[in-house]
Amino acid sequence: MRVLALAGRRLAASIPTLILILIGVFLLLQFAPGDTVDAMMAQMGGGDAATARHLREFYGLDLSVWAQLGNYLWRLVRLDLGFSAIYGKPVVTVIAERLPATILLMSASLSFAFFFGLIFGVIAARGVNRWPDTLISTLGLIFYAMPTFWFGLMAIVVFSIYLQWLPAGGFEDITVSLTGLARTLDIAKHLILPTLTLGLFYMAIYLRIMRGSMLEVLNLDFVRTARAKGMDETRVVVRHVLRNALLPMVTLIGLQAGTMLGGSVVVESVFSLPGLGRLAYESVVQRDLNTLLGIIFVSALLVIAVNFIVDLLYARLDPRITAGA
Amino acid sequence: MDMTRRAALLTSAAIASNVLFPMRSFAQETPRKGGVFTVHYGAEQRQLNPSLQASTGVYIIGGKIQEQLVDLDATGQPVGVLAESWEAAPDGKTITFKLRPGVTWHDGKPFTSADVQFTAMEMWKKILNYGTTLQLFLTAVDTPDPLTAVFRYERPMPLNLLLRALPDLGYISPRHLYEGKGDIRQNPVNLAPVGTGPFKFAQYERGQHIIADRNPNYWRANAPYLDRVVWRVVTDRAAAAAQMEAGQIHYSPFSGLTISDSARLGKDPRFIVSTKGNEGNARTNTIEFNFRRKELADIRVRRAIAHALDIPFFIENFLGDFAKLGTGPVPSVSTDFYPADNGPQYPFDKALATKLLDEAGFKAGAGGTRFSVRLLPAPWGEDITLFATFIQQSLANVGIKVEIVRNDGGGYLKQVYDDHAFDLATGWHQYRNDPAVSTTVWYRSGQPKGAPWTNQWDWTDPTIDKIIDDAATEVDPAKRKALYGDFVRRANTELPIWTPIEQIFLTVINAKARNHSNTPRWGSSSWHDLWLAE
Numbered sequence: 132m133r134v135l136a137l138a139g140r141r142l143a144a145s146i147p148t149l150i151l152i153l154i155g156v157f158l159l160l161q162f163a164p165g166d167t168v169d170a171m172m173a174q175m176g177g178g179d180a181a182t183a184r185h186l187r188e189f190y191g192l193d194l195s196v197w198a199q200l201g202n203y204l205w206r207l208v209r210l211d212l213g214f215s216a217i218y219g220k221p222v223v224t225v226i227a228e229r230l231p232a233t234i235l236l237m238s239a240s241l242s243f244a245f246f247f248g249l250i251f252g253v254i255a256a257r258g259v260n261r262w263p264d265t266l267i268s269t270l271g272l273i274f275y276a277m278p279t280f281w282f283g284l285m286a287i288v289v290f291s292i293y294l295q296w297l298p299a300g301g302f303e304d305i306t307v308s309l310t311g312l313a314r315t316l317d318i319a320k321h322l323i324l325p326t327l328t329l330g331l332f333y334m335a336i337y338l339r340i341m342r343g344s345m346l347e348v349l350n351l352d353f354v355r356t357a358r359a360k361g362m363d364e365t366r367v368v369v370r371h372v373l374r375n376a377l378l379p380m381v382t383l384i385g386l387q388a389g390t391m392l393g394g395s396v397v398v399e400s401v402f403s404l405p406g407l408g409r410l411a412y413e414s415v416v417q418r419d420l421n422t423l424l425g426i427i428f429v430s431a432l433l434v435i436a437v438n439f440i441v442d443l444l445y446a447r448l449d450p451r452i453t454a455g456a
Numbered sequence: 457m458d459m460t461r462r463a464a465l466l467t468s469a470a471i472a473s474n475v476l477f478p479m480r481s482f483a484q485e486t487p488r489k490g491g492v493f494t495v496h497y498g499a500e501q502r503q504l505n506p507s508l509q510a511s512t513g514v515y516i517i518g519g520k521i522q523e524q525l526v527d528l529d530a531t532g533q534p535v536g537v538l539a540e541s542w543e544a545a546p547d548g549k550t551i552t553f554k555l556r557p558g559v560t561w562h563d564g565k566p567f568t569s570a571d572v573q574f575t576a577m578e579m580w581k582k583i584l585n586y587g588t589t590l591q592l593f594l595t596a597v598d599t600p601d602p603l604t605a606v607f608r609y610e611r612p613m614p615l616n617l618l619l620r621a622l623p624d625l626g627y628i629s630p631r632h633l634y635e636g637k638g639d640i641r642q643n644p645v646n647l648a649p650v651g652t653g654p655f656k657f658a659q660y661e662r663g664q665h666i667i668a669d670r671n672p673n674y675w676r677a678n679a680p681y682l683d684r685v686v687w688r689v690v691t692d693r694a695a696a697a698a699q700m701e702a703g704q705i706h707y708s709p710f711s712g713l714t715i716s717d718s719a720r721l722g723k724d725p726r727f728i729v730s731t732k733g734n735e736g737n738a739r740t741n742t743i744e745f746n747f748r749r750k751e752l753a754d755i756r757v758r759r760a761i762a763h764a765l766d767i768p769f770f771i772e773n774f775l776g777d778f779a780k781l782g783t784g785p786v787p788s789v790s791t792d793f794y795p796a797d798n799g800p801q802y803p804f805d806k807a808l809a810t811k812l813l814d815e816a817g818f819k820a821g822a823g824g825t826r827f828s829v830r831l832l833p834a835p836w837g838e839d840i841t842l843f844a845t846f847i848q849q850s851l852a853n854v855g856i857k858v859e860i861v862r863n864d865g866g867g868y869l870k871q872v873y874d875d876h877a878f879d880l881a882t883g884w885h886q887y888r889n890d891p892a893v894s895t896t897v898w899y900r901s902g903q904p905k906g907a908p909w910t911n912q913w914d915w916t917d918p919t920i921d922k923i924i925d926d927a928a929t930e931v932d933p934a935k936r937k938a939l940y941g942d943f944v945r946r947a948n949t950e951l952p953i954w955t956p957i958e959q960i961f962l963t964v965i966n967a968k969a970r971n972h973s974n975t976p977r978w979g980s981s982s983w984h985d986l987w988l989a990e
Contacts, residue, residue, distance in 0.1 A: 164866070165863075170865055174501055183906060217502050284698065403688065405664045
């Protein structure tokens with residue numbers, strides 16, 4: 132129960148932050164020259180002044196900035212995210228359409244990064260300064276330093292163009308209509324390259340953190356005690372060291388859930404995936420304020436949810452945290 | 457970058473051979489029924505109905521689903537689609553279209569003159585960009601019988617202007633799905649269009665794809681050949697090139713790939729890279745001068761800037777074979793209006809540029825700078841970005857310091873056409889087969905503030921205004937052509953805008969496609985005869 136109270140307090144504290152972020156983004160976008168009608172004209176290749184005036188009235192852009200902001204916040208209180216100017220549908224619907232692809236890609240690459248980061252981190256730490264460590268650390272550095280878009284394109288060149296094993300982009304095959312398991316497998320096939328592209332970068336980070344954290348914990352007194360008891364090395368690592376070394380990794384998940392939502396724009400563009408990152412980018416270019424604020428709102432909720440889970444995990448991994456609160 | 461440019465040049469010869477013989481020897485083959493044709497779709501639009509929005513991003517999809525009264529044939533002449541014949545009254549104020557019988561909408565309802573009347577009066581005249589200007593003096597469309605539509609104009613409407621504008625601005629929408637259904641712009645049919653064309657709208661997944669299936673009741677016999685057309689939304693140009701190579705995309709229209717990728721694929725026998733089929737989408741690179749700056753209001757300074765740029769050098773090194781020297785606001789592909797004499801031209805002459813600037817009284821100050829200007833490049837294509845840098849470096853050589861200010865699409869239009877916060881701007885002028893459609897508004901004074909792609913340069917010239925007004929209502933084709941010759945010469949003399957480069961969009965298409973690129977606006981056309989070889 133104590134854990135829930137702690138997490139609940141954290142949850143309540145994030146609400147003012149959320150409102151501040153929304154107001155900040157709203158005002159920031161006011162500084163960008165042009166509004167959604169200008170963006171629309173740019174897309175159409177021309178239009179007359181009367182049309183523009185009519186459209187501005189339609190989107191409520193003839194009001195003052197403060198009136199617009201007031202309207203938006205009031206709608207938000209009633210849990211109404213508004214209407215998207217580019218998509219001609221409620222923002223909730225627009226986001227709901229994109230959410231599955233984003234969450235799928237995010238959870239797949241986070242799990243990939245976490246799992247392999249953990250394994251390689253442990254291997255590197257156990258063989259510190261010997262060849263496994265050098266090899267893993269070097270590879271990690273390469274993945275970390277490589278720009279995602281370049282890695283994605285190279286993966287397409289190798290696996291889609293030369294070997295023709297995997298599709299070059301898209302979320303599923305649209306030239307044939309698949310259902311059930313065949314469709315699931317098809318989507319999975321389409322997600323392999325994007326998951327690797329996004330996941331390898333994060334894996335490099337997890338690997339470094341895990342390695343460092345393992346090395347630190349391995350030098351602590353209780354590890355010496357465990358070894359002195361005559362425990363074999365594998366049991367020492369799995370039962371004693373791993374659990375304590377995991378704390379920084381879990382912290383990172385909470386932090387990176389947010390980064391990944393925004394950072395996947397590049398991967399989504401390269402692999403033509405219909406995710407939230409690309410939607411956000413398009414909303415900025417099209418000056419679709421409602422959609423952009425809606426995405427930020429939903430992303431913030433996702434990050435808050437992930438951090439809530441992380442708080443719970445902390446307590447599970449290290450009982451001292453609950454005791455301290 | 458240097459490497460890719462050099463590579464682009466080395467391959468230009470290979471591409472040139474494709475440009476000359478893009479159709480190879482396909483004539484003897486028997487068309488194959490079936491197949492799915494996939495198209496690269498770079499920028500999603502807010503709606504897909506071409507009766508409401510005139511842009512290639514809409515035609516590339518809506519143009520297969522909906523049809524217009526007339527289109528252009530292989531030689532660039534108007535040919536009937538939903539109209540079978542047309543006739544203008546001698547005074548030019550009445551134009552009668554006889555419509556094609558036996559045509560039905562995708563939902564089974566018959567196509568009649570009532571649809572034409574509704575679309576013309578409620579969509580073209582009130583909403584469609586460029587349509588509102590073209591149909592400004594349209595007072596009514598009479599429908600004496602279901603297959604006759606009589607357009608009545610307050611002022612004479614040149615028949616050849618209307619026929620050249622209608623391929624783009626003449627798409628018909630179904631009256632029964634729009635009338636009495638609220639705001640036309642917000643009608644859900646706009647995102648699931650219903651037309652008379654060879655393909656029926658099937659599905660639109662935002663951010664992913666659009667699908668249209670073969671229309672079994674299409675009015676042309678034995679058409680279309682394809683079972684399905686799929687547009688894949690791919691925003692990243694390099695990824696689109698990769699998907700073409702992987703066979704996931706057959707066709708990337710309107711210069712959708714980067715210059716270097718297009719050059720690379722042009723060497724590959726699996727692809728055809730060509731400007732053919734895009735002649736109806738000619739564009740010129742422009743430099744717009746803001747006359748609110750006293751330096752730029754001086755004709756000598758504008759001419760000096762033109763003389764300071766070595767355009768042949770830029771074309772040769774950056775654009776390759778797909779661009780040529782521009783001669784004025786009417787591009788050379790416009791056989792109907794291209795004048796024999798374009799008036800003054802401004803070849804590269806640095807000494808002359810320096811002399812003109814000295815004469816204008818803008819002497820070089822400390823550090824050799826005469827004055828500074830803000831240059832706004834439009835974000836429509838990589839050639840504009842390259843050209844902006846080229847302008848910056850060239851003008852530095854004659855003592856004009858250029859600061860480049862970059863914007864995205866909405867920001868660019870706002871800053872140039874509404875805030876007028878620019879000194880020089882550079883972008884594209886799109887020519888739409890007749891100067892009266894989208895060209896003369898760049899020069900005619902009295903444009904409302906904020907209207908994009910119009911004269912917002914604070915430049916007023918009664919001479920050119922009179923030529924433009926006379927030509928717009930001149931019904932004699934020969935006299936209209938002569939008037940537009942005067943227009944071009946006046947524009948090149950006064951130089952409120954300079955049009956130094958002429959370009960045609962580039963098509964990259966899989967070599968399995970047949971009957972492609974066979975009309976001047978093929979990318980926008982209905983593809984009723986397109987087929988895919990095994």
